[in-house]
Amino acid sequence: MRRRRYPPIGDHGLIGDLRTAALVSSEGVLDWFCAPRFDSPSLFASLLDHEGGGHFAIAAEARDPVTRQLYLADTAVLVTRFMTAEGVGEVVDFMPLGEAEAPPGRQRIIRILRVTRGTVRFAIDCRPSFDYGRAGHRLAVEADTARFEAPEISAFLQVSGPVRIWRDGKGVRGEAELGQGGLAAAVLTVCHDPAAGPPEPLTEPELRRAFRSTYDHWHRWLSRSRYRGRWQQMVNRSAITLKLMTYAPTGAPVAAVTMGLPERIGGERNWDYRYTWVRDASLSVKALLDLGLEDEAEAFRRWLGARVHRGGTVTGEPLQIMYRVDGDPGLEEEVLAHLEGYRGSAPVRLGNGAAGQLQLDIYGEAVFALSHAADLAQLAGYDGWRNLSDLLDWLSHSWDRPDEGIWETRGGRRDFTYSRLMCWSAFDRGIRLAAELARPADVAGWTAARDAVFHQIMERGYSERRGAFVQHFDGEVLDASLLLMPAVGFISPKDRRWLSTLDAIEAELVSDSLVHRYDPGESPDGLRGDEGTFSLCTFLYVGALARAGRLEAARYAFDKMLTYANHVGLFAEEIGPTGEQLGNFPQAFTHLALIAAALSLDEELDRAGD
Numbered sequence: 001m002r003r004r005r006y007p008p009i010g011d012h013g014l015i016g017d018l019r020t021a022a023l024v025s026s027e028g029v030l031d032w033f034c035a036p037r038f039d040s041p042s043l044f045a046s047l048l049d050h051e052g053g054g055h056f057a058i059a060a061e062a063r064d065p066v067t068r069q070l071y072l073a074d075t076a077v078l079v080t081r082f083m084t085a086e087g088v089g090e091v092v093d094f095m096p097l098g099e100a101e102a103p104p105g106r107q108r109i110i111r112i113l114r115v116t117r118g119t120v121r122f123a124i125d126c127r128p129s130f131d132y133g134r135a136g137h138r139l140a141v142e143a144d145t146a147r148f149e150a151p152e153i154s155a156f157l158q159v160s161g162p163v164r165i166w167r168d169g170k171g172v173r174g175e176a177e178l179g180q181g182g183l184a185a186a187v188l189t190v191c192h193d194p195a196a197g198p199p200e201p202l203t204e205p206e207l208r209r210a211f212r213s214t215y216d217h218w219h220r221w222l223s224r225s226r227y228r229g230r231w232q233q234m235v236n237r238s239a240i241t242l243k244l245m246t247y248a249p250t251g252a253p254v255a256a257v258t259m260g261l262p263e264r265i266g267g268e269r270n271w272d273y274r275y276t277w278v279r280d281a282s283l284s285v286k287a288l289l290d291l292g293l294e295d296e297a298e299a300f301r302r303w304l305g306a307r308v309h310r311g312g313t314v315t316g317e318p319l320q321i322m323y324r325v326d327g328d329p330g331l332e333e334e335v336l337a338h339l340e341g342y343r344g345s346a347p348v349r350l351g352n353g354a355a356g357q358l359q360l361d362i363y364g365e366a367v368f369a370l371s372h373a374a375d376l377a378q379l380a381g382y383d384g385w386r387n388l389s390d391l392l393d394w395l396s397h398s399w400d401r402p403d404e405g406i407w408e409t410r411g412g413r414r415d416f417t418y419s420r421l422m423c424w425s426a427f428d429r430g431i432r433l434a435a436e437l438a439r440p441a442d443v444a445g446w447t448a449a450r451d452a453v454f455h456q457i458m459e460r461g462y463s464e465r466r467g468a469f470v471q472h473f474d475g476e477v478l479d480a481s482l483l484l485m486p487a488v489g490f491i492s493p494k495d496r497r498w499l500s501t502l503d504a505i506e507a508e509l510v511s512d513s514l515v516h517r518y519d520p521g522e523s524p525d526g527l528r529g530d531e532g533t534f535s536l537c538t539f540l541y542v543g544a545l546a547r548a549g550r551l552e553a554a555r556y557a558f559d560k561m562l563t564y565a566n567h568v569g570l571f572a573e574e575i576g577p578t579g580e581q582l583g584n585f586p587q588a589f590t591h592l593a594l595i596a597a598a599l600s601l602d603e604e605l606d607r608a609g610d
Helices: 204-224 231-243 278-293 294-310 363-369 382-397 419-435 444-462 480-484 498-507 535-547 552-564 588-608
Strands: 012-016 023-027 029-034 042-044 055-060 066-071 078-083 087-094 106-127 138-142 145-149 154-160 163-168 172-181 183-191
Touching: 012 078, 012 231, 029 106, 029 172, 055 087, 055 278, 087 204, 106 163, 138 163, 138 172, 154 172, 163 183, 172 183, 183 204, 204 231, 204 382, 231 278, 231 588, 278 294, 278 588, 294 363, 294 382, 363 382, 363 419, 382 419, 382 444, 419 444, 419 480, 444 588, 480 498, 480 535, 498 535, 535 552, 535 588, 552 588
Parallel strands: none
Antiparallel strands: 012 023, 023 029, 029 042, 029 055, 055 106, 066 078, 078 087, 087 106, 106 172, 106 183, 138 145, 145 154, 154 183, 163 172
């Protein structure tokens, strides 16, 4: 079986069970999967090392088959199609949910092989490489079952139908020939106990029930969304993607399901994004509520409230910028030097050293999320209000400090305008909540802090020469994060200072409607190399244009941006110079921003009668 050495980052679909997720390329290669959680060690990671990372491939054994990949509508069931001269075959991939969900301590990836026309011979190649390729394993193959036993975890590959498997070194190969209407399956079960015995093989009726259970689960979940706007297909896909990237036991979403995928091929901007950022997740709350997905928004609010209550950060501050999905603040960064990296993009980093950075904007985003709680009475309860009030009391004495900023630069601390903006937002929302809920608070102290931040931004964060708000107080560099200024209520979207800022960003950071977050050449961030345009920022730009009344430009920019989605509607962190997806994939913040932009643009277009 031939495999491309490294498929394009965007050439993948995503499946998951709301605890972890896997990427499957358009050629049927499962090349990224960690278990039992998003942030657990990998079983398959050939995206980061073609030879040693591990993969699970199923493909048509034919000369130059034509492949297509799609989701079954409004689900996370992925279909990879192989069209050959002899027939048309499909591999249907999903992780079962609903009644068919794997029992506790186990997780399943089900790969159903079927033929819709003619005859197709499928080839199977399963060779896990545990713990990012650092852990060895024992392999035993007996009849229709292969057992891979590693020190901390075990996996079973079980096949059914006319499938034959055999040992091939440390992996397993197999083949199946199916005629029209034929069905076979390859089921990978991961057991969290390495000594666990093999599960009972799934019969054909059980496979069909697992498929139907998962299919129905996604349709039932999406039926809760109340979005009926102009871009329903893309908004639905983004909502499903965000749900796939949320750890169900705690309600914490990860920033991406991958680690180490480069922002520039061959560069060093290769980070581990399998953690929960307070900023990203907090800003998702309003979008989820606007879609009608209250349960997801409330689950994260509870997770965030627990972080505020417990403290225990590695920085000593009340909050840190990111955590593991279970709330653990430890994310020590190390380099996996044995991995080649995607297309030679090294180093591959495990963990994230930015967890120890000071980023003061997270307090604004945290208060934003808590203030949008579906159950404000719960927030107004004594313990919840005391935690929030204590946080704002602390911030009123701690906001006026340089920090590393939203983009987690490693070039030293500065007085970033965006960090000040979100501190202003924290005080502003706290003051409003105290009045709305009639709760005791140092409103005078919060008001004084809010007004001091406001004056500082207007006096030091705005450059008369540039006619724009700038990235930090010591320069005149522009920054796309400031596109959120009108959205948080700091300034009117039609204020002259804001409109001139929007014009300046458009002239300097926007290229064919795609937006760079800032210019690393003008504002060195401590890292070598450049990067692509930031998809999050492009969607923020759409929202800013819409609020400013520039609806024709906003709609054109939004529609153009949607053409950069991959073949199944997914976005990575960045877009490269020739339209390729760059960075970790898929990126939650990008899909969140897509939803927010669609909602904002719909609202403004409806108001204008368009």
